[in-house]
Amino acid sequence: MPCGLFHTRYRTDERVFQTIWVRSWIAGLGLFVLLLPFFASGYILYVANTIFIFIVGAIGLNILTGFTGQISIGHGAFVAIGAYSSAIITTKLNLPFWLAMPAGGLSAALIGMVFGIPSLRVKGLYLAIATLAAQFITDYTIVHWESLTNGITGMFVPSPDLFGFVFDSDRKYYYLLLVFAAVAVVSGRNLFRTRIGRALIAVRDRDIAAELIGISLFKYKLLAFALSSFYAGIAGGLWGFYTNVITPEHFTIVVSIDYLAMIIVGGLGSILGTIFGVIFMTVLPELLTTLSLILKDTFGQITTLLSAIKGMVFAVTVILFLILEPEGLAEIWRRVKAYWRLWPFSY
Amino acid sequence: MTENLAFFSQLIVTGLVLGSVYALVALGFVLIYKSTSVLNFAQGELLMLGAYICLALTIQAHIPFVWSFLLTLAFSFAFGLLVERTILRPMIGESIISVIMITIALSTVMRSIIQIIWGTETKVFPQIFSDEPIYFLGLFVAEIHLFSLGFAVICVAMFGLFFKFSSAGLAMRVTAFDQQVAQTMGINIKRIFALAWAISAIVSSIGGIILGNINGISNELAAMGLKVFPCVILGGLDSIIGAIVGGFMIGILENIAGGYLDPILGGGVKELAPFVFLIIILMIKPYGLFGKKLIERL
Numbered sequence: 001m002p003c004g005l006f007h008t009r010y011r012t013d014e015r016v017f018q019t020i021w022v023r024s025w026i027a028g029l030g031l032f033v034l035l036l037p038f039f040a041s042g043y044i045l046y047v048a049n050t051i052f053i054f055i056v057g058a059i060g061l062n063i064l065t066g067f068t069g070q071i072s073i074g075h076g077a078f079v080a081i082g083a084y085s086s087a088i089i090t091t092k093l094n095l096p097f098w099l100a101m102p103a104g105g106l107s108a109a110l111i112g113m114v115f116g117i118p119s120l121r122v123k124g125l126y127l128a129i130a131t132l133a134a135q136f137i138t139d140y141t142i143v144h145w146e147s148l149t150n151g152i153t154g155m156f157v158p159s160p161d162l163f164g165f166v167f168d169s170d171r172k173y174y175y176l177l178l179v180f181a182a183v184a185v186v187s188g189r190n191l192f193r194t195r196i197g198r199a200l201i202a203v204r205d206r207d208i209a210a211e212l213i214g215i216s217l218f219k220y221k222l223l224a225f226a227l228s229s230f231y232a233g234i235a236g237g238l239w240g241f242y243t244n245v246i247t248p249e250h251f252t253i254v255v256s257i258d259y260l261a262m263i264i265v266g267g268l269g270s271i272l273g274t275i276f277g278v279i280f281m282t283v284l285p286e287l288l289t290t291l292s293l294i295l296k297d298t299f300g301q302i303t304t305l306l307s308a309i310k311g312m313v314f315a316v317t318v319i320l321f322l323i324l325e326p327e328g329l330a331e332i333w334r335r336v337k338a339y340w341r342l343w344p345f346s347y
Numbered sequence: 348m349t350e351n352l353a354f355f356s357q358l359i360v361t362g363l364v365l366g367s368v369y370a371l372v373a374l375g376f377v378l379i380y381k382s383t384s385v386l387n388f389a390q391g392e393l394l395m396l397g398a399y400i401c402l403a404l405t406i407q408a409h410i411p412f413v414w415s416f417l418l419t420l421a422f423s424f425a426f427g428l429l430v431e432r433t434i435l436r437p438m439i440g441e442s443i444i445s446v447i448m449i450t451i452a453l454s455t456v457m458r459s460i461i462q463i464i465w466g467t468e469t470k471v472f473p474q475i476f477s478d479e480p481i482y483f484l485g486l487f488v489a490e491i492h493l494f495s496l497g498f499a500v501i502c503v504a505m506f507g508l509f510f511k512f513s514s515a516g517l518a519m520r521v522t523a524f525d526q527q528v529a530q531t532m533g534i535n536i537k538r539i540f541a542l543a544w545a546i547s548a549i550v551s552s553i554g555g556i557i558l559g560n561i562n563g564i565s566n567e568l569a570a571m572g573l574k575v576f577p578c579v580i581l582g583g584l585d586s587i588i589g590a591i592v593g594g595f596m597i598g599i600l601e602n603i604a605g606g607y608l609d610p611i612l613g614g615g616v617k618e619l620a621p622f623v624f625l626i627i628i629l630m631i632k633p634y635g636l637f638g639k640k641l642i643e644r645l
Binding site: 071129136208261307308309315318 | 386434437438441442443444445447448449451452453454455456458459460462463573576577580584612614615618619622623625626629630633643
């Protein structure tokens with residue numbers, strides 16, 4: 001019996017889930033996720049729903065930053081554009097949910113491409129600054145274009161309605177989000193097994209070399225921006241439909257930084273890592289909130305300081321990850337797996 | 348007509364004052380970028396920290412302003428060294444995104460700590476300068492504005508002399524030019540990195556104290572750290588002269604845009620204009636007025 005995994009065919013080598021063990025684990029996980037709403041409390045469902053939404057957005061950012069190497073500090077802006085577009089389409093044009101979502105995603109993609117234009121001339125640090133400017137310009141437009149967006153008072157968004165079925169509770173919305181998150185994960189994972197995905201990775205690794213072997217930088221950089229913003233727009237739309245109210249405060253630069261933190265903690269250029277990062281960075285502040293409720297009686301001040309403490313724990317986590325484990329949770333997972341794969345005969 | 352002219356020159360003067368602070372902060376920013384290739388997103392927080400420390404020393408510890416000012420500078424120097432040693436040094440050789448993210452995280456940590464210690468409401472410096480406006484060349488100028496402009500110019504000049512004539516300044520310029528060359532000439536690069544952070548922290552806290560005296564001290568001060576990006580991009584990321592020129596230009600531009608467009612677009616243009624300008628510069632002249640153009644070879 002071979003001690004390890006040895007492929008004899010390309011087909012088995014290219015599989016996403018390669019062994020029967022991985023496949024059965026995934027099946028178990030899928031079953032757990034499907035059944036979760038039946039025994040979880042409303043609070044847990046709320047956290048799970050935010051995780052699903054963030055997964056969609058974070059995969060978008062990872063496509064752009066992790067796989068294509070274009071740093072973006074303006075992801076929150078594209079989430080905002082998706083959220084506002086789908087809200088406007090639903091409330092002002094009275095179009096149904098299944099049209100509003102892709103339309104929101106497409107408008108985010110379009111504007112993402114516009115802000116992606118500087119990436120053709122500048123890269124690295126300069127691009128980071130350009131996307132930062134995109135964030136501020138979008139924020140300003142949303143706050144000041146009051147006839148369309150209601151400015152700082154925000155917009156009301158109705159619960160999504162799919163052919164007469166209204167997703168009006170956490171539990172119903174959970175399944176809708178599950179579908180979106182699953183599609184995002186599967187499409188994200190498979191994107192990088194295609195020609196386009198490989199081209200994007202080539203652009204990240206060395207853009208001049210990529211251009212020399214015939215990859216059009218113009219096309220693929222803009223495509224990366226469009227894809228990433230599309231995911232962001234979908235995430236924004238889902239967020240709006242879920243919370244029923246969107247205001248400009250939901251989409252500030254803090255959101256962009258949260259997304260960046262998620263993919264960095266999870267692992268740049270890894271879809272699995274993105275999922276880990278989102279779960280980690282969403283659950284951590286929720287744990288802190290719970291902890292502060294427990295400690296409320298002993299330390300009276302703790303609730304007023306909560307936002308500051310959350311910010312600090314968040315940032316310290318990011319710093320520790322960057323210094324100690326720059327490849328993120330995905331790398332830790334890989335190491336753990338490598339250890340167990342041949343256990344107990346790992347030598 | 349004369350009224351229009353007076354309005355215009357008033358905008359220019361306020362722009363110059365604001366620009367002088369921008370120039371100071373941009374100077375600190377470029378200093379770090381030039382010698383360590385780190386894009387520092389925590390510049391605004393360094394500025395805010397300086398302002399709060401000075402305020403605490405003046406109000407809570409009852410130290411005369413001049414002394415608390417000097418103590419703040421000493422503190423900033425030490426703080427800069429500490430940050431470089433603990434957080435930035437392990438990042439040498441890491442990818443750009445990691446370095447950017449670590450300075451963003453650093454800024455969040457600093458903002459949280461400041462919020463925990465000093466809360467969120469705006470604090471006011473004890474009045475040091477008189478309110479009485481000075482009639483100067485046909486314009487009314489507050490004493491604090493004149494003072495801050497003068498002070499910023501003196502600081503910039505002093506740093507100019509430091510880079511030109513002191514051996515430490517020379518070593519920093521060499522490091523900025525080429526790190527390997529600097530090392531072969533026997534310059535301790537790590538020391539230069541630390542020094543760059545220390546000086547940058549000092550410069551920023553001076554800016555913070557000036558701004559704190561003008562507008563009061565609050566979390567809003569940190570936004571200054573982001574405003575610095577248009578200045579340095581306009582001047583060229585790696586040019587000290589560029590930072591100073593860019594700082595003044597953005598200060599004036601911001602005021603003029605605010606003064607004339609705010610009534611039309613309904614407020615907030617002042618905050619936005621520099622960033623619109625930033626995108627335009629990046630599209631037409633990415634390396635700024637004085638920046639070194641990067642030529643990449645395969």
